[in-house]
Amino acid sequence: MSAEVQDRRVDIEGISISTDHFIGGKRVSSPNTFEVRSPLDWDWKLADVARGDAATAAAAIEAAQQGFDVWSRMSPAERGQIMNNLADRIEANIEKIATIECLDMAMLLESLKLRVIPRAAVNFRAYADLAAEYQERVWDSKGTHNTVIRMPAGPAVIITPWNAPFMLSTWKCAPALAAGNSVILKPAEWSPLSLSLLADWINGAGFPPGAFNIVQGIGSELGPCLTGDSRVKRVSFTGSPATARHIGHAAAENIVPFTAELGGKGALVVFADADIDAAAQKASNQFHDSGQVCLAGTRILVEESIRDEFLHKLTMYTEKQIQGDSRDPATTLSPAIHPNHLKNVEAYVDNARNRGDRIVFGGQRWKKDGLWYEPTLIEPKSNDSEVVQNEIFGPVLTIQTFTDEAEAISMANSTAYGLSGIIYTSDAERAERVGRAVRAGTVWVNTFLIRDLTAPFGGIGISGIGREGGHYALEFHCDLKTLQILEDSVH
Numbered sequence: 003m004s005a006e007v008q009d010r011r012v013d014i015e016g017i018s019i020s021t022d023h024f025i026g027g028k029r030v031s032s033p034n035t036f037e038v039r040s041p042l043d044w045d046w047k048l049a050d051v052a053r054g055d056a057a058t059a060a061a062a063i064e065a066a067q068q069g070f071d072v073w074s075r076m077s078p079a080e081r082g083q084i085m086n087n088l089a090d091r092i093e094a095n096i097e098k099i100a101t102i103e104c105l106d107m108a109m110l111l112e113s114l115k116l117r118v119i120p121r122a123a124v125n126f127r128a129y130a131d132l133a134a135e136y137q138e139r140v141w142d143s144k145g146t147h148n149t150v151i152r153m154p155a156g157p158a159v160i161i162t163p164w165n166a167p168f169m170l171s172t173w174k175c176a177p178a179l180a181a182g183n184s185v186i187l188k189p190a191e192w193s194p195l196s197l198s199l200l201a202d203w204i205n206g207a208g209f210p211p212g213a214f215n216i217v218q219g220i221g222s223e224l225g226p227c228l229t230g231d232s233r234v235k236r237v238s239f240t241g242s243p244a245t246a247r248h249i250g251h252a253a254a255e256n257i258v259p260f261t262a263e264l265g266g267k268g269a270l271v272v273f274a275d276a277d278i279d280a281a282a283q284k285a286s287n288q289f290h291d292s293g294q295v296c297l298a299g300t301r302i303l304v305e306e307s308i309r310d311e312f313l314h315k316l317t318m319y320t321e322k323q324i325q326g327d328s329r330d331p332a333t334t335l336s337p338a339i340h341p342n343h344l345k346n347v348e349a350y351v352d353n354a355r356n357r358g359d360r361i362v363f364g365g366q367r368w369k370k371d372g373l374w375y376e377p378t379l380i381e382p383k384s385n386d387s388e389v390v391q392n393e394i395f396g397p398v399l400t401i402q403t404f405t406d407e408a409e410a411i412s413m414a415n416s417t418a419y420g421l422s423g424i425i426y427t428s429d430a431e432r433a434e435r436v437g438r439a440v441r442a443g444t445v446w447v448n449t450f451l452i453r454d455l456t457a458p459f460g461g462i463g464i465s466g467i468g469r470e471g472g473h474y475a476l477e478f479h480c481d482l483k484t485l486q487i488l489e490d491s492v493h
């Protein structure tokens with residue numbers, strides 16, 4: 003049972019963190035807990051966090067139903083004000099959130115402080131504005147006066163992965179809340195702590211009890227209790243294709259709309275006419291965050307004629323990368339999130355080596371202790387190699403060559419994934435042509451990771467279903483209704 007109302011807290015580096023759920027505007031405990039350790043030093047236990055169960059899910063869904071009654075009736079402007087209040091609190095606490103997330107998942111502290119955590123505040127502000135801008139479509143047709151009305155759908159369950167958890171979770175919660183849905187957020191069990199901080203500011207920002215709930219727990223235990231409940235009206239998921247299949251089944255049982263932002267195996271295509279130095283530097287940067295980035299361009303496809311020059315520069319830039327403690331501003335390469343994840347990465351590279359793929363550089367742990375893996379480049383024996391076809395989610399890139407544009411496109415489109423693509427070329431027509439031909443939700447030309455939050459974001463194939471971003475996510479979280487009134491029949 004998780005009925006007991008408490009607020010068990012730990013102190014981590016002077017920051018007080020609740021290890022309990024946040025349900026109906028209150029902290030709620032569970033009798034069982036799970037351990038959270040720091041990837042920076044696996045001997046360092048950060049916290050024992052409440053391990054949610056069926057009763058936790060039931061309490062959260064009940065609270066979310068009550069929260070929905072109040073929240074959905076507020077105007078977009080009132081909801082927007084409360085979301086902006088939450089954004090203010092995030093901005094006032096960037097240092098704290100970044101520190102906890104750095105200890106919890108080992109993302110680089112500088113990047114968290116300057117880029118990743120500030121984006122969380124922007125997520126709430128952007129959706130506060132977008133929801134307020136929405137105009138109902140009104141028109142006359144066939145003797146009737148028509149209006150398209152956007153109705154908040156109900157409680158939304160949002161399930162998120164362990165990488166960049168604070169930014170990614172707020173990116174998914176903001177449109178749900180802006181649309182008028184109440185939210186039950188379940189963060190990943192490998193990095194749950196920064197989102198517990200967020201819960202501390204929800205009441206103060208002005209959310210009514212139950213509008214925004216955060217529950218902690220193990221995905222395979224707590225997840226199905228949330229996604230399988232017919233009172234839940236939307237399921238929004240980011241994570242792996244394997245988990246998406248389970249969640250998709252649950253959503254199908256209840257006939258509930260479901261979006262999934264899943265893994266990627268992006269191609270980074272470098273044409274001979276490109277700025278080779280810029281392309282090589284960007285390719286080396288794909289090792290950042292230990293390669294734990296869904297959008298990363300992990301398959302380098304380089305035009306045959308420039309292969310040696312490109313490889314020379316890629317090696318040079320990678321030699322300049324510094325592995326170390328993510329709190330040190332000099333560090334550019336962080337450790338893996340968890341020993342089990344490191345073992346997966348290690349197994350991919352060992353299998354590749356055993357099957358005849360060539361390890362160009364890297365290919366082992368950085369040092370015996372700790373969770374760091376060397377930045378690794380593999381030249382695969384064939385395009386069917388496992389390291390080409392599967393998402394590794396570690397600091398491992400492959401390099402292959404092509405001889406013409408058609409072959410580059412065909413290779414770029416040769417996996418089951420389709421989340422992102424990166425193209426380096428100086429030819430404007432080629433940029434358009436290849437950009438359109440690559441099958442992926444987002445394709446960047448001569449750049450990477452620039453995001454306009456009004457643009458659609460999502461994947462093709464096993465990279466996902468549905469689109470986030472802009473009004474696309476607001477539409478997902480609403481039920482649309484067409485109201486038709488016979489003209490001249492009412493006065």
Ligand code: NAD
Pocket residue numbers: 161162163164165170188189190191219220221222224225226229240241242243244245246248249263264265266295296393395421461465466
């Ligand atoms: P995961 O699928 O293992 O877990 C994601 C979440 O699902 C976690 O909160 C987990 O607890 C929960 N979960 C697990 N089993 C569940 C179940 N049966 N029912 C309900 N919930 C369940 O993924 P992960 O390892 O945390 O994250 C890494 C993956 O996420 C990678 O594939 C990565 O590419 C992907 N990702 C995608 C994006 C994107 O925007 N497309 C962004 C970040 C990460």
